[in-house]
Amino acid sequence: MLAFRAYSWFLSRRLGLALLTLWGLASLVFLMIKLMPGDEAQMAAGADASAAQIEAVRERLGLDAPVIMQYFSFLGRLLRGDLGTSIVTLQPVLADLEKVLPSTLELVFIAMLLNLAVAIPAGIVAAYRQGGVFDATSRVTAVMLGGMPAFWLALVLQYVLGSVWRVVPISGQQSYGMASPIVTGAPTLDALMALNVGAFFDALHHIILPAAVLAALFATQIFRTLRASLLGVLRSDFIMAVRAKGATARHMLVRHALPNSLNPVLTLSGTQAGAMIGSAVLVETVFARQGIGAYMFNAVAQKDAFAVLGSVMFIGTVVCLVNLIVDILQLLVDPRIRAAQLGSQGQ
Amino acid sequence: MKTVHPLPDEASVVPVRQPLITVEKLTVDMPLGRSGSSVRIVDGVDFTIGVGERVALVGESGSGKSLTARALMRLDRLAKLSGRVDFDGTDLLKLSDRDMGKLRGSSIAMVFQDPMSFLDPLMTIGDQVAETLRIRGIGKAEARKRALAVLDELGVDRAAERLDAYPHEFSGGMRQRVVLAMALVGEPRLLIADEPTTALDVRVQDQVLDLLDDVSTRRGLAVLFITHDLGVVAGFAERVMVMYSGRIVEDGEVASVFAKPSHPYTQGLIKAVPRIDQDLNTLYAIPGAPPPPLARPSGCPFHPRCDQRFDRCGVDLPALQPVGMSRVACHLLDGKGA
Amino acid sequence: MLMSIDSISKSYNAFPNPPAKVLHDVTLNVDTGEAIGLVGESGSGKSTIAKCMLALIKPEEGRITYDGIDVIHAKGDDLRRFRREVQMVFQDPYGSLNPRMTVEELIGEGLLIHKLEPTAAARRARVAEMMEMVGLNPNDMDRYTRSFSGGQRQRIAIARALVIRPRILVCDEPVAALDVSVQAQVINLLQDMQKKLNLAIVFVAHDLAVVRHLCEKIVVLHKGKVVEQGSRDEIFGAPKMPYTQSLLAAVPVPDPVVGRARRAARRLETAN
Amino acid sequence: MTAPAIAQPAARRKEGFSAFEMFVFALVVALLAIAVFGPFFAPDSIYSSDIANSLMPPSAANWFGTDDQGRDVFWRLIVGAQTTLLSAFLVVTLYSLIGVTIATVAAAGPRWLDEGLMRITDIGLALPGMIVALGFAAAMGASLRSAVIAMAITGWPITARMLRGIMRQTMEQPFVAGAQVLGVSKWRLMTKHVLPNSLDVLIVKWAGDIGTTVLVLASLSFIGVGAQPPSAEWGATIASARGYVSTAWWTVVAPGAAVAITSIAFGLLGDIIQVRRDPSLRGN
C-alpha cells in the first residue's frame, strides 16, 4: 500500500512535469509558427485565390482573431484532445497523424531494437576484452559509422544494396499486393495480425535497411557509452569481490557489471528516442516511406500551423513518455534510486 | 549468545602450526600506461601462514599490502606476478584460471576494506551472500538457507527479513558483517581481511574485531589481517608483519614486536600512535612520507626518514634476517650499526 | 566567550518522509584560544554541528553567536568578518582542495578576497611565510596539489585556513584519512598553531586518543544530543555516561598486554 | 621544520603520444590548415559555372571530377572546409556558451530558478531541432546563418542538462564548502571553483560535437536549410549531389568522405582527450 502510494506519487509528479513540458513546447512552437512569414489563410484558399476569397477563408478558420486569442483557443482545443485542422489536407491533424505515425513508430522502434541489440553485446565484449582485437575493430567501426551523414549512408547503401545488388528493396514499405488489412497502420504489425507470414517478412525486408541506417549513428553512441560505463564498473571494488567469490566472467558480466553500467545507457537512449524521430525525416525521404517526417516537413513548408504543432506535440509526447519509461526503468534497476525517488526506506 | 573465547596466555609457548600457505619471493608488477613498462610494487615477499593462524600485515598506505593480498588470490587482472604461492601443496601462480576460480571463495576468501564499495548496490544482501554457493551449483533454497545461517551466526539481527534488503539500507557495521558472511559462506580455510575495519568508527570496529575473533577460533580459520592501525593488531593478531615500500621489514610474534620493536620504522609507528592509557606528551612523528614505488630511494627504502641511518643504509638493501624469534630487515642488526 | 551555540536543532529533508532530526538542542561554547573536542560515533551529528558553526547550513532552532554576530542571520560586513575569523579544515585531504588551483592560489585566496594584502607580491610573501610555518617548502608554491601526499595536503589546507588569521578553526576529522605516522605530524602542527596564534580549535573526531591529545575540553555526542561534556580529566578520568564509557573502551591500544586485557574485560562485561 | 622537497613525481606521468594519436592530431591539424589556408590557393573558377563541362568524371585536370555546374569538386571541397568547419565551431561555441550560462545559473541559483530552467531545458530537449531549423529557414530565409542559429538554439539543452548535473556534483565536493567558508562571492565560487572542475566531461563532448555538427549541417542542407549557392559548404555540396549516386558518383562520394573524415577525426580527438583524462578507457 505504501509502495503503491509512493509509486503513484512519483508517477503523477513525473506526468505533471511532462504535461508542463508539453505545454511549454506547444506554446513555443505556436509562437514560432505565428512568427513565420506567410499567410495561412492564403495557403488554405489556394495560390490563385483573390483577396476577398482569402479574407473569407481567414474568417472561416478563425485566423482573423488576435494571435493571443488564437493561442487560447488552440490550448482549449488541445485540452479536449483536438489538435486542430490542417490547412493543407483540411483534415483534423489527429486523423492525419494516425495515418503517418504507425509507419514512423515502426521504423523508430525497429531501429531502436537494432541499435540496442547490436550496441549492447558489442559494448560488453569490447569492454571485457579491453584492448583486444574485437575492442579495436568495433571501436573503429563505431567511429566510422558515427562519422557518416545518415542520409548519405542511406543513399549509398540504397544504391549499392538496393539498386545494384538487389538484396533489399529500394524503397517503400511493402511489395505490391502484400498489403494486409489496416489495423495499426504499421505494415509489420498488420501483417502479424492478419497472420500473413509472407507479408510480415516482406514488410520486415523493406524496413531493415532504413532501420539499420537510422540505428547506425545511435548505436555508435550507445556502444561508446556502454563501453566507457562498463570499464568504470569493471574497475570497481565489488567486481573484485564477485571475482573473489569465484564467479565466472560471464556470470560477473551479466549479473553484476551490466546492470550497474546501464544507467547512462538508459539515459542516453531516452534522449535518442526524440532524436531518432527527428532523423527519421531523412531516412523516410530517401526510402520513400510515408511517415511523420515527410508529413511534418511538408507542413512546415506549407506553413500548416496545426499540422506542425500536432507533429511536434506528438514527438514531444514520445520524448516525455520515453523519458518517463527510462525513469521507471532506472527505478526498477537501482534500489538506491528507488529509495531516493520513492522515499521508502525499504521496509 | 556470544561465546567468550579465553585469550591465550602470552607466556604460553607458541604452538607449532602446520603451514597452510607459503609465499616465496612474491613480486607484483603493475603496468604503467600503454608504454609496456611496469613498476614493481611488491618486491620479493616471503612468509608463511599456518593453519588457523592469525597474522597481521601492517604498513603505511601504498606500501603494497593490498596488492600482496590480492596476489594470493590472483585478483588483479593486470598484475604480473612471480615467485611461488604454495597453498596446500599447489602453486597458485601456476593454476589455470578455471581452477583458480574454483579455489576462490571456497578455499581462500577475502573481506575488503570498504564494505559499501565491495557490495553490488543493485543486488539484495541475501543473493549476494548466497552467490558464492550458487556459483558452485548449489540450489537456490539451500544456498539461501546457508546464507541465512551465516548471517545469523555473524549476529545480523532479523537476518531472515533482511535477506531481501539492499546494501544501501544497511549501516556500516552491518555491511561489514554481510561482507564477512559473503566470505565465510563458502567455508574457506584462509580468510584475507583487507582493512576490514578502517572505514568504521571505533565502536563498530570493535564489534567487527570480536566477530572475526570468534569466527576464526570457532572455525579454525587462518586469517591474514591487513591494517595500518597498530592498536588493532595488538588486540587481535598472533603474529605481525610490517611492510614498507613493497617489502617486509619486520616479522615476529605480536608480543615481542610490541615489547621490543627492532626496526626503526616499527619503532616509529608504535611511538606515533596517540595512546589513551599513557601520559600526554608531544607525539612522535616519523618525518616525511613513504616513497612512491617509482621513486624508491637506493639502499634501504626507509633510510631518508630514519633517525638512526648511517652510510651503508643509502647503499645496500638490507635483507630480512632472523633475529631471535623474529625476522628483521635492517643494517643496524648486523652488529655494525652506530 | 567567543562563540556560543545555544540549543540548536537541525533536521534534514527526507521527502516524502518526515524530516529527520539529527541535532536536538545542542548547546556549547567556544572560548578564545581553547581546544574543544567533539566526539561521537558515526552519524551522531558531529559534522552537522561543524557545518552549523560555519554557517554552511542553518539550524531551524536556536541561536549561534560569534563575537556579537548573529551567525544564522549575518549579512554584509558582519558575514565578511565572520568568514574571515572562523575557518575550517576538512576530513578528506583529496577532495578539499580545488585541484585546478596552485598552492599559492589556494593559500592566497583568503588574502585576496578579504583584501588583506593588496599586492600580489605581498600575498606571495605571506603565502611563503605561511607555508614555512606549516612545514611546507615555499618552492612548491606554483605546483598543483595532485602531486602532494595526504599529509602535505592537510598542511596546505591548514595554511589556507590560517593565513587570514582566524580566531576559530573548526577541524572535521582532519586526520581520519591519514596514516598513523603522518597523523602525528598534523596533530603536532595543529597543537603548535593553536599555541602560536592563540587559536580556538574545534576538533571533530571519533578517535578519542587523538582528541585526548589535543583538546582540554571534550563534548560527547550521541544521536544528535550532547550526552556529556567536561574537561579532559573529567571525561577520560571519570566518564559519567555509559555511552562515553563504551566509546572509551573501544579505543584500541597498541600494546598486546594492555590491549588484550582491555578487550577481555570488556567482552566479559558485554557477555553478562 | 620544513619537510624535504617533495620527492613524488607528478601523479600521472606525461606519456608520449602513440602513432595512432599522432595520426589523429595530424589529421585534425591538416583539416584546420586546409580550412584556414585552402581558400588562398583555390582558383577563382570554383564559383563560376562551366556548364558545358558539368559532371565530368575525375581526370588529371579535375582530380575529383566536376559538379553539376562544371566546377572542380576537389577545389570546392578545399574551399568548403573553411565554411564548414567555421560554422561547426560557431555552432558548438554558441550552444556551449548558452549551455554553460544556463547550467551555471541553474546550479548557483535558488531552487525555483533551477527547476524553472530545467523545465525550459526539457522543452528544448523535446523540441525537434529539424523543425526549428525549418522554422528559422522559413522566417529568416534558408541560409547558413539560419542553420547555425537554429542549431545553436537547439543544441544547448544537452550541454546545460549535463553540465548542471556535473556542477551540482562538484558543488558537493568539500573544496566548494571550503571556498564558501573563506567567504568567496557566488560569482567567484562558480567561475573559479565549480565551473573549471566541471568542464572536463564536456570538453570531450565538444570535440566530438564538432564532427556531429558537420553531420547535422549536412543533414539540414539535405532538407533545404543551410548554405546556399554558390557556397561550397560540404553539406550543401552533398545535398545537391544526392541525385547523382549512380550517374556521377564522384560528386557524392567526395564530399561525403570529406564530412566523414572530419567527423571521424574530431570524434577521435574527443576520444583521445577522454582517454587522456581517464586512461582506463583506453583500448590497446
Place this chain on the structure above:
Amino acid sequence: ASAADREHTIIVGLGGQINTLDPLRADYNQTNTIISAVYDTLVTYDDTKLVGSLATEYAYSDDAKSITFTLRPDVKFHDGTALTAKDVAYTLDRLKRLGAGVASLIDGYDSTTVTDDTHLTINLSKPNTLFLPSLSKIYILNSALVETNKGGDDGQGWLQAHDAGSGPYVLGDQSQAVVIDLFPGYWAAEAGRPESIVFRRIDESSTRRDELRAGNIDVAFGFADRDAAAMATDPALKVVPINTSYQTEVVFNTKVGPTADPKVRKALRMVYDYAGGLRGVRGGNGKVANGPLPARLDCRPELPEVKRDLEAAKAMLAEAGASSLKLKMNFQPVFELQKQEATLFQSNLREIGIDLELEPIAYPNYLASLKDPNSIPQMMLLEDFAQFPDAGIMLVKGYKSDAIGTNRTGYANPEVDKLLDTALATADDAKRCDLYKQVQTILDNDSVMVDMYGVYKPAAYRVGTLADLKASMLATPAEPADFRLAKP
C-alpha cells in the same frame, strides 16, 4: 493494394505528398493527377483545345455574363445515381461557399439555373471569358452522396478519402498507397485501361529510376534529366520527354528597386546562358523560350528568342546608369534543377560584374510577399505552368494591376489592363486571341521576365506495361485516365 492482378495493374511512382483527394484541392498537382481519373468535368482540353466532356454543348451569352450547358444524359456516378444538372449546381455552390482551393478559379460565379436534368445556365456576376476554361478543373460531385456525408465541414473531411465522382476510376483501398480501380459503368468506357492504378510516393528521381528499372513500378514522371539520359539506354524502359506548359523564368519586380527600370530588366535578360542552361541543367529537354507565356499555349505572338549578349547587356546597364548592381533572386529550394539554374544565372551575372545573392524562399512566404508590390521579390526564379492551357488565365492573373496576390511582377500598365478587360468580355475566340497577343508583345517589350525555356518533363515507363504515354495539359504531365495497357 487491390484485387486486380499485377498484369492489369499499373504502379505509378509519384513525387510529392498526396495531401488529399478532395476535388476542392485540384490546385495541388498530385491531388489533381489522381482525381482527374475519378471525377469528370463539364469541359476539358484535348491538347490545347477546349472540348466538351460532361457537357455536349455550351455557349456564352453575348455579354459573356452567362453560359448555357447541355449535359450528357447517360452519365452515372460510381454509386449508380445519374449525374444531372443539379449536381453541377451543387458542386459550384459548394465551391463558392467554401472559397478555398480551386474555388479561386470560379471567382465571379453567381448562381446556376437548372433548367432540367440535362440543361443548365451558369450566371456570372461580371463578364468573364475565363470561366469556361476554368471549368476544366471543376470536378462534378455526386450531390446526394456528399450531402449525406457532409458532416460539419461541407463534406471536406469525407471527400478526403472517399469518392463522389463519375470518372473512369473509383477510389480503391487507401491503406498503404493510393489505389484507384476501374469503374465498369463509365459512360466513356474504352478498352485497354488498366484494372487498377497504384500511386506510390517516391520523392527522389533517382529512386524512381531504380524502382522503375527493378520493375517495382511501371511508370513515373518528373525525372531529373540526368536520370532520364541514363534510362534512355535501357531497352526495357521508354523515356518520353513530356512537353506541357512548363516554362522556366525569372520574374522581376517591375514596381520598385533597380528592376523597376525596364532597361535594367532588358539588360539582365541578355545575360543568362540559355543554351548552356538548357543543355547543362535540363539535358536538352526543352526549347528556348520566346515570350512570357509557355510555347505550348495558343494565342501567342511570334516573338523573337532573346539572345545572350554580354556586351549589349553591359552597354544597356551603363545607359541605365546601373553598372555595378547588387541584386537578389529568390528561388524554391525544393526544386533541385531550379537551384542549379539560379546558380548558373548567378555565375553568368558575375561575368558582367553583377553580384547576385540567392535566397531560397518557401512557397507560403512567396505567396504572402505578393500582397504588396514593395515586398515582391526583386527577382524570382519560377517554373511556371498553366493550370489549364489558356493564355488568358495566365495573363489576367499575372499582369492585371488589380490582381493583387497573383500578380508576381507588380506590373501595372493601364493599356494592358484595358486590353485584358476587353478580352474578358469578348466571347469571340479569335478576337480574344488577338487581344492576348497584343498584351504579350507589350509584356515582352517591357521585359517583365527572363523567359528562359519551355521545359519538357521526362517521364518513363516499362516497355510492355503501357502502350504509350500521352501528355496532358490539364493534369500534368499525364492523366491516368489516358493510360492504356500494352497487353490488355
